Amino acid sequence: MDTGIVGGSGYGGGELLRLLAGHPTLKVRTVAAGSRAGEDLSTVFPHLNTSGTLAPSTPEALEGCDLVFLATPHAVSMALAAPLRDAGATVVDLSGAFRLPAEVFERWYGMDHTAPELTPAVYGLPELNRDAIAGAGLVAGPGCYPTATLLGLKPLAGLVDPASLTIVGMSGSSGAGRGLRDNLHVSHATANTAAYGAPTHRHTPEIEQQWSVLTGADHPVSFTPHLVPQVRGMVVTLNAQLLDATAPEAVPAAFHDAYDTEPFVTVVDGWPESTHVVGANTAHVGAAVDPRTGRVTVSCAIDNLTKGAAGQAVQAANVALGLPETAGLPTMAVYP
Numbered sequence: 033m034d035t036g037i038v039g040g041s042g043y044g045g046g047e048l049l050r051l052l053a054g055h056p057t058l059k060v061r062t063v064a065a066g067s068r069a070g071e072d073l074s075t076v077f078p079h080l081n082t083s084g085t086l087a088p089s090t091p092e093a094l095e096g097c098d099l100v101f102l103a104t105p106h107a108v109s110m111a112l113a114a115p116l117r118d119a120g121a122t123v124v125d126l127s128g129a130f131r132l133p134a135e136v137f138e139r140w141y142g143m144d145h146t147a148p149e150l151t152p153a154v155y156g157l158p159e160l161n162r163d164a165i166a167g168a169g170l171v172a173g174p175g176c177y178p179t180a181t182l183l184g185l186k187p188l189a190g191l192v193d194p195a196s197l198t199i200v201g202m203s204g205s206s207g208a209g210r211g212l213r214d215n216l217h218v219s220h221a222t223a224n225t226a227a228y229g230a231p232t233h234r235h236t237p238e239i240e241q242q243w244s245v246l247t248g249a250d251h252p253v254s255f256t257p258h259l260v261p262q263v264r265g266m267v268v269t270l271n272a273q274l275l276d277a278t279a280p281e282a283v284p285a286a287f288h289d290a291y292d293t294e295p296f297v298t299v300v301d302g303w304p305e306s307t308h309v310v311g312a313n314t315a316h317v318g319a320a321v322d323p324r325t326g327r328v329t330v331s332c333a334i335d336n337l338t339k340g341a342a343g344q345a346v347q348a349a350n351v352a353l354g355l356p357e358t359a360g361l362p363t364m365a366v367y368p
């Protein structure tokens with residue numbers, strides 16, 4: 033199946049290239065970029081040991097692709113999704129452009145939506161939304177923090193007070209992409225930990241939207257992300273009040289019920305560590321109840337670039353196209 037990658041010079045695009053090199057069905061035909069169009073992949077990503085010239089990001093350059101991954105800024109995804117759909121391609125977008133209804137997007141992202149008719153697209157988290165993804169033409173890949181948060185939350189629906197939730201995220205710097213900013217300089221980022229974006233980080237409405245699907249009611253949530261001194265990988269830890277009727281032993285049972293048959297989610301004893309998932313499309317989740325407070329703590333570790341972006345996009349594409357869901361996706365991490 034002929035496959036295109038737009039944003040092929042970025043971190044998400046590079047991870048797509050790495051994963052698709054081992055995919056039995058999806059064959060990369062076109063890799064497109066923005067300012068780096070015309071450069072050779074061997075100079076942009078020497079670690080991939082591949083070559084080929086980066087194409088411009090135009091619908092014409094992607095002609096003939098049955099599937100296109102958009103690993104691009106939101107505005108670029110908004111501009112490309114409609115012409116690619118019109119040309120018959122299945123589109124999996126890694127940006128935030130299509131996760132929310134257009135009016136919610138405009139409020140939280142502070143920019144106009146130029147393709148509101150395509151919003152919201154099918155939300156591409158297979159563990160929550162597998163049936164809807166099957167056959168979808170446009171899939172909105174979830175944000176990295178929402179992926180880890182929602183995998184932690186899914187088993188808690190019906191067991192906790194939905195309004196009592198607090199969520200703290202910790203991400204490595206690759207979550208911010210390949211561009212350079214002051215707080216991403218090695219001299220700063222490798223020696224610093226700081227919260228950012230709270231309480232209006234744009235992943236908040238995305239988490240709220242899916243939490244309301246899981247619980248059947250709308251509840252605002254509190255979400256605080258942090259940038260921590262590592263490159264890949266993230267941990268999200270959340271805390272909620274158990275309902276009076278919830279027995280503590282119902283919590284581990286709910287996690288095992290939800291995930292024992294999932295190929296990419298492992299329930300761990302103790303607390304997940306980000307080093308155990310780097311390079312794998314795997315989420316590790318752990319949970320514990322505090323009998324003193326009646327609260328539950330859940331923690332989830334993923335690689336932001338794999339299960340949090342490119343790996344999840346390939347997983348969703350597999351589901352959308354009726355391929356084996358695990359095709360091309362590693363479950364073993366790179367360690368140390």
Ligand SMILES: NC(=O)C1=CN([C@@H]2O[C@H](COP(=O)(O)OP(=O)(O)OC[C@H]3O[C@@H](n4cnc5c(N)ncnc54)[C@H](OP(=O)(O)O)[C@@H]3O)[C@@H](O)[C@H]2O)C=CC1
Pocket residue numbers: 038039040041042043044045065066067068069089102103104105106108126127128174175176206207208209210211336337340341
């Ligand atoms: N990094 C992460 O952990 C995650 C990222 N995402 C989302 O995935 C998308 C890609 O992120 P990431 O790979 O980290 O970002 P990067 O900044 O590393 O890469 C961005 C890519 O987009 C291309 N691009 C930028 N402007 C344009 C343009 N005007 N036209 C065409 N292409 C353009 C760049 O090309 P060039 O360099 O040639 O200009 C580059 O290939 C973003 O929407 C991000 O929010 C989602 C989940 C997790």
Ligand SMILES: CC(=O)N[C@@H](CCC(=O)OP(=O)(O)O)C(=O)O
Pocket residue numbers: 126127128174175176177203204205206207208209229235257259
């Ligand atoms: C560390 C860091 O900066 N992380 C990014 C999240 C990356 C992500 O999931 O991106 P999108 O939702 O934009 O696709 C951030 O907080 O903006």
